[in-house]
Amino acid sequence: GAVVSQHPSWVICKSGTSVKIECRSLDFQATTMFWYRQFPKQSLMLMATSNEGSKATYEQGVEKDKFLINHASLTLSTLTVTSAHPEDSSFYICSARDPRSPNTEAFFGQGTRLTVV
Amino acid sequence: EDKVVQSPLSLVVHEGDTVTLNCSYEVTNFRSLLWYKQEKKAPTFLFMLTSSGIEKKSGRLSSILDKKELFSILNITATQTGDSAVYLCAVHSGSARQLTFGSGTQLTVLP
Numbered sequence: 001g002a003v004v005s006q007h008p009s010w011v012i013c014k015s016g017t018s019v020k021i022e023c024r025s026l027d028f029q030a031t032t033m034f035w036y037r038q039f040p041k042q043s044l045m046l047m048a049t050s051n052e053g054s055k056a057t058y059e060q061g062v063e064k065d066k067f068l069i070n071h072a073s074l075t076l077s078t079l080t081v082t083s084a085h086p087e088d089s090s091f092y093i094c095s096a097r098d099p100r101s102p103n104t105e106a107f108f109g110q111g112t113r114l115t116v117v
Numbered sequence: 118e119d120k121v122v123q124s125p126l127s128l129v130v131h132e133g134d135t136v137t138l139n140c141s142y143e144v145t146n147f148r149s150l151l152w153y154k155q156e157k158k159a160p161t162f163l164f165m166l167t168s169s170g171i172e173k174k175s176g177r178l179s180s181i182l183d184k185k186e187l188f189s190i191l192n193i194t195a196t197q198t199g200d201s202a203v204y205l206c207a208v209h210s211g212s213a214r215q216l217t218f219g220s221g222t223q224l225t226v227l228p
C-alpha cells in the first residue's frame with residue numbers, strides 16, 4: 001500500500017534555531033500534502049496544505065513566515081520551523097492521499113516530535 | 118466551517134468490556150468519514166465509511182455510518198489492553214481536500 005515517510009522522528013533544538021522536517025511519499029506522487037500539529041492530549045490541527053510547484057495554503061492563525069513549506073517535487077514536502085521557541089514544541093505530522101485513489105484514506109508519516117529548549 | 122465532534126472525550130473500561138465511540142459531523146458536501154487509532158505516534162487507519170447503514174468490520178472492531186443523522190459509531194467488543202489509544206474520527210468533505218479531525222476519544226482498557 002501507499003506509504004508516507006517522515007523524518008526525523010524526533011528532534012531537540014535550541015531556541016532561536018531552525019528545524020527542517022521532511023515528508024516523502026514513497027510509492028506514489030503527491031501533488032498535495034498536509035501538515036498537522038498535535039499538542040499533548042489534543043487532536044490533529046491542520047496547519048497548511050502543501051501544493052507541489054506553488055505556494056502552500058495556510059490555515060488561519062498559522063504564521064507562514066515561521067512555518068515555511070516547500071513542495072519542490074511530487075514526492076517531497078518540507079516544513080521548516082524558523083527561529084523556534086519552546087512554545088513550538090509539539091508533534092508534527094504530515095499526510096498525503098494517493099491521487100490514483102482520491103477517495104481513500106489519507107496516509108500519515110510517522111510524525112516528528114519537536115522539543116525546543 | 119466543517120465540524121467533527123467526538124464523544125466521550127475519554128473512557129476507562131476493563132478488559133472484556135464492549136465500548137461504543139461516537140462521532141457526529143457537520144460538513145459541506147460530505148465524501149467520507151474515517152476512523153483512525155493513534156497510540157504514541159502517527160494515526161493508523163481503521164475504517165473509511167461512505168454509505169449509510171453498511172457496517173464495516175475488522176476483527177473485534179466495527180463501524181457504521183448514518184448520513185441522515187450525521188454520525189458514526191465505532192464499536193470495540195471484548196476489549197484488550199492493547200486497544201488503549203486515542204481514536205480519531207475525521208471527515209473528508211468535497212469542499213476541502215484535507216481531513217477535518219474530531220478531538221479524539223482517549224480509551225483506556227484496564228487489565
